[in-house]
Amino acid sequence: MTTEPTPETATPAVDPAVAHGDEQPLADRGSNRSQRPGSAEFLRFVTSGWGERPASTATRNPAADHTERRRAALSAHFPGERLVIPAGTFKVRSNDTDYRFRPHSAFAHLTGLGVEQEPDAVLVLHPVPDGEGDGGSGHRAVLYLRPLAGRDTAEFFSDSRYGEFWVGARPTLEDVETETGIRTAHLDDLRDALAKDAGADGVQVLVVPDVDEAVEEVVEEIRATEAAGARDERLAEALSELRLLKDAYEVEQMRLAVDTTIEGFEKIVRALPAAQEHRRGERVIEGTFVGHARQEGNAVGYETIAAAGEHATTLHWIDNDGPVRAGDLVLVDAGVEVDSLYTADVTRTLPVDGTFTEVQRRVYQAVLDAADAAFAVAKPGTRFRDVHDAAMRVIAARLEEWGLLPVSAEDSLKPENQHHRRWMVHGTSHHLGLDVHDCAQARAELYLDAELQPGMVFTIEPGLYFKSDDLLVPEEYRGIGVRIEDDVLVTADGNENLSAALPRDPDAVEAWMQGLLGR
Numbered sequence: 001m002t003t004e005p006t007p008e009t010a011t012p013a014v015d016p017a018v019a020h021g022d023e024q025p026l027a028d029r030g031s032n033r034s035q036r037p038g039s040a041e042f043l044r045f046v047t048s049g050w051g052e053r054p055a056s057t058a059t060r061n062p063a064a065d066h067t068e069r070r071r072a073a074l075s076a077h078f079p080g081e082r083l084v085i086p087a088g089t090f091k092v093r094s095n096d097t098d099y100r101f102r103p104h105s106a107f108a109h110l111t112g113l114g115v116e117q118e119p120d121a122v123l124v125l126h127p128v129p130d131g132e133g134d135g136g137s138g139h140r141a142v143l144y145l146r147p148l149a150g151r152d153t154a155e156f157f158s159d160s161r162y163g164e165f166w167v168g169a170r171p172t173l174e175d176v177e178t179e180t181g182i183r184t185a186h187l188d189d190l191r192d193a194l195a196k197d198a199g200a201d202g203v204q205v206l207v208v209p210d211v212d213e214a215v216e217e218v219v220e221e222i223r224a225t226e227a228a229g230a231r232d233e234r235l236a237e238a239l240s241e242l243r244l245l246k247d248a249y250e251v252e253q254m255r256l257a258v259d260t261t262i263e264g265f266e267k268i269v270r271a272l273p274a275a276q277e278h279r280r281g282e283r284v285i286e287g288t289f290v291g292h293a294r295q296e297g298n299a300v301g302y303e304t305i306a307a308a309g310e311h312a313t314t315l316h317w318i319d320n321d322g323p324v325r326a327g328d329l330v331l332v333d334a335g336v337e338v339d340s341l342y343t344a345d346v347t348r349t350l351p352v353d354g355t356f357t358e359v360q361r362r363v364y365q366a367v368l369d370a371a372d373a374a375f376a377v378a379k380p381g382t383r384f385r386d387v388h389d390a391a392m393r394v395i396a397a398r399l400e401e402w403g404l405l406p407v408s409a410e411d412s413l414k415p416e417n418q419h420h421r422r423w424m425v426h427g428t429s430h431h432l433g434l435d436v437h438d439c440a441q442a443r444a445e446l447y448l449d450a451e452l453q454p455g456m457v458f459t460i461e462p463g464l465y466f467k468s469d470d471l472l473v474p475e476e477y478r479g480i481g482v483r484i485e486d487d488v489l490v491t492a493d494g495n496e497n498l499s500a501a502l503p504r505d506p507d508a509v510e511a512w513m514q515g516l517l518g519r
Helices: 026-033 040-046 064-075 105-111 154-158 173-180 187-195 213-222 228-241 248-277 281-296 309-313 358-377 384-401 419-423 506-516
Strands: 082-086 092-094 122-127 139-145 183-186 205-207 305-308 329-334 346-351 457-460 463-466 480-483 486-491 494-497
Touching: 040 154, 064 105, 064 122, 064 139, 064 173, 064 248, 082 105, 082 213, 105 122, 105 228, 122 187, 139 173, 139 187, 173 183, 183 187, 187 213, 205 213, 205 228, 248 281, 248 329, 248 346, 248 457, 248 486, 248 506, 281 305, 281 329, 305 309, 309 329, 309 463, 309 480, 329 480, 346 358, 346 480, 346 506, 358 384, 358 457, 358 463, 358 480, 358 506, 384 419, 384 457, 419 463
Parallel strands: 082 205, 139 183
Antiparallel strands: 082 122, 122 139, 305 329, 329 346, 457 486, 463 480, 486 494
16 A cells, blocks of 8 residues: 555646646545556456466355354244344545454354455345244345456456455355355345335335445335334344353354463563563553464454553553553453454453552452452352342442441442442443443343343453542552453353453462563
8 A cells, every 4th residue: 555656657747627626526536546557458468367266165164053043043033024234344444444344243143254254245134934944944044245356357456445456355155155054145136135025015124223334225225114213223132132142152262262362461471571661561561462362363352451550540541551660550451352253351450570569469359359259149040230239249348348438338339329339330240252242232131130041151340440649548549450350151050260261369360470470
């Protein structure tokens, strides 16, 4: 994108009127930099003389053994309705440069496609007589996508967003069908396929909102009733609730994400000496983890928090532009998103020089005790909200012991008071999976008020945050922020801490760090 034109290809001077935009539309001016040749001889030459493409190496994705069952479960909620689940399209970062593409999580969940697959694709579940669809469901899935363009097309060499010369070859329709086990069709067929039998007295067409504006516009043109918007929201809700219980493949991917994240934390500890030497040592920590995530996975699952000193009291500190000093704590909240797009979400609060001070250890132990209390109740039959309540009872009790509450811990815990929440304003848990805050559109009765069931994966992450200008706490606490976050799988007889291999106990944290630092 930074290549400069050579004298041989430089564009001749243009007419001053054109240069001032009197004739060239604004939308076309981005191509002024391209210097792309357009002669007939060039077109003949560039589209000829290519050898056979390598034989396909596409194989069935392990997720495909589960996605048909997921689609059938969704189908049962929407008999007779056509369901449109877009992957989404590129999002502009600045001017004509895009962010790296990531498909919408619902699309990834139902197709098994991850990494950067497949921009602009649309999964459609077409209604069929009950029992005649995929997996005995009432729907038949078709995946509409942009196929590999021929080398005799202008797209091949001239399209900087999709062209093979610019971004590499896309898979063929046959390759995607092999990988996903889903029928495929050309994206150009989408409009007609959505319109078939649709209308006031025909098939109702639902689309996941706020994913792909162009697809939504097509759906709006086809359907004849404005009331469908509410059904679109119900579709988004159902897709979210479908992920509340993870299947065996998803649990496997969560284990991989967590294990890879733990490796990243080990690299962070080894980078702490370098972080202390840099004026923006937090960026050294962030860069270490982000580099690891790209090398071993798809990316980070969310912006890494590398918060040293006072910055640790800001819950979502992602500027990461501060120094890292010996004697301080650094709170690192980070997760690797693996190629299947499942992400971990782990936090550790580390003493920069490898040893907690007495006050730091006191605060850390209180948070750890709160986390352990939450783990103790995180089992089938307990409500999701009970996990948070268990942690809060410990937090309130410690704050009372330290003389920080204006009332007793018992009174503070009453809904009308909540004084202890001044120092922990966030919740203790959230579901985790394809999104770091997974299942976010699920109904409260299936989330906060739900009984825990085997297969649920969520975080346990209590914390205490004492800002440096908080006059309601003794000076020795000011500027200390601690959070401990683990990823939890509910099992038939309790729970499993998926991130248990990353030390949590303060003595174990110190020994682990000192071992990595060679002390």
